[in-house]
Amino acid sequence: MAAGITEAPSGQLFRTTRAETITICRSDHSERRDSRVDHQSVEPDDARIIQRVLSGEVNAFELLLEKYRGMVFGIVLKHVPHESAEDVAQDVFVRAFQSLGGYASRSSFRHWLATLAVRSCYDFWRNRTKNREVPLSSLTEEGQKWLDEALAPQSREAFLEHTARQEGKGVLRYALDRLSAEDRMVVSLIHLDELTVREAAKMLGWGVVKTKVRAHRARREMHRIILEMMERGSKQP
Amino acid sequence: MNSHKGPIRKIEEALKAVHRRGEDFLVSASWNEKVMRAVRSIAVQPAVSRFDPAGYGRLVWRFSAATCLIALALAAYAVTSDLSTASSVTTLFFEDPIGVDLVHSLGIG
Numbered sequence: 001m002a003a004g005i006t007e008a009p010s011g012q013l014f015r016t017t018r019a020e021t022i023t024i025c026r027s028d029h030s031e032r033r034d035s036r037v038d039h040q041s042v043e044p045d046d047a048r049i050i051q052r053v054l055s056g057e058v059n060a061f062e063l064l065l066e067k068y069r070g071m072v073f074g075i076v077l078k079h080v081p082h083e084s085a086e087d088v089a090q091d092v093f094v095r096a097f098q099s100l101g102g103y104a105s106r107s108s109f110r111h112w113l114a115t116l117a118v119r120s121c122y123d124f125w126r127n128r129t130k131n132r133e134v135p136l137s138s139l140t141e142e143g144q145k146w147l148d149e150a151l152a153p154q155s156r157e158a159f160l161e162h163t164a165r166q167e168g169k170g171v172l173r174y175a176l177d178r179l180s181a182e183d184r185m186v187v188s189l190i191h192l193d194e195l196t197v198r199e200a201a202k203m204l205g206w207g208v209v210k211t212k213v214r215a216h217r218a219r220r221e222m223h224r225i226i227l228e229m230m231e232r233g234s235k236q237p
Numbered sequence: 238m239n240s241h242k243g244p245i246r247k248i249e250e251a252l253k254a255v256h257r258r259g260e261d262f263l264v265s266a267s268w269n270e271k272v273m274r275a276v277r278s279i280a281v282q283p284a285v286s287r288f289d290p291a292g293y294g295r296l297v298w299r300f301s302a303a304t305c306l307i308a309l310a311l312a313a314y315a316v317t318s319d320l321s322t323a324s325s326v327t328t329l330f331f332e333d334p335i336g337v338d339l340v341h342s343l344g345i346g
Binding site for chain 2: 058059061062065066069073077078082085086089090093094097098147150151160164168169171172175188191192193222223226227229230
């Protein structure tokens with residue numbers, strides 16, 4: 001599960017995977033549907049480690065850190081800029097440590113931690129949009145060109161090759177930067193990660209109706225931003 | 238916006254594909270140590286200083302549903318029972334059972 005980890009001499013290399021958040025959510029749902037799966041997904045090691053940490057053996061927390069950092073980075077890297085990923089991932093584990101006493105072992109620790117990770121990402125964007133100390137990214141000429149090329153008729157292979165280019169990341173960042181923290185998280189989880197409304201609501205700690213309404217508005221806003229980018233491109237000589 | 242629906246969808250699909258693409262990220266070697274240092278510093282703090290306003294906020298919200306239910310139940314009881322606050326106040330004002338001329342003392346008579 002530790003999203004494509006490769007050892008590197010100076011640290012550890014993670015590859016973000018789209019499936020990370022989805023797998024966490026879906027596995028949680030299947031746990032409830034099938035008691036056999038539930039039995040298999042119970043991780044007695046986690047329970048033992050948590051017990052040790054709660055009884056004062058703080059160093060045992062490193063075992064959880066080691067075991068789940070790949071999963072946490074897999075989620076965090078999908079939602080926050082890479083330069084902030086380490087800080088947000090650290091925040092996730094610190095929060096986990098602080099709330100460990102309140103963790104109810106009804107849900108799996110993995111899912112509980114994934115929810116904390118998504119909420120930490122949401123808090124990151126809430127703080128950033130509140131402070132606005134970081135300037136919004138701008139749409140570069142290369143990004144504009146990438147947009148024009150994405151609209152041109154092309155084969156599936158050419159389309160996939162096109163989306164692999166770095167300029168696409170810049171365009172996506174530009175569009176997401178223009179959304180509020182709430183809209184951004186909803187667009188990322190529901191429209192980009194393709195979670196269901198119920199799954200996203202659970203991750204964010206919102207009601208299903210609120211999430212549904214927000215998802216609808218956020219998508220409309222995203223369409224407006226895309227249209228704005230397209231029109232800007234057509235105005236350029 | 239309707240006339241642009243097709244192109245917008247196409248860009249949206251392209252952005253989705255961009256989002257799905259994995260990217261490599263190198264975590265610094267000292268990251269684990271940094272997290273554990275933060276965790277240990279929390280662990281040694283006395284419990285008193287671990288004030289968590291967000292936690293208290295959650296506690297308040299946890300009881301909000303029960304509080305609303307109790308308020309509704311009391312309102313329903315007041316409506317269905319013989320207790321009538323409005324009639325008691327009217328009696329107090331106009332019949333003056335305690336011997337004080339409330340209407341005049343309040344300057345509305």
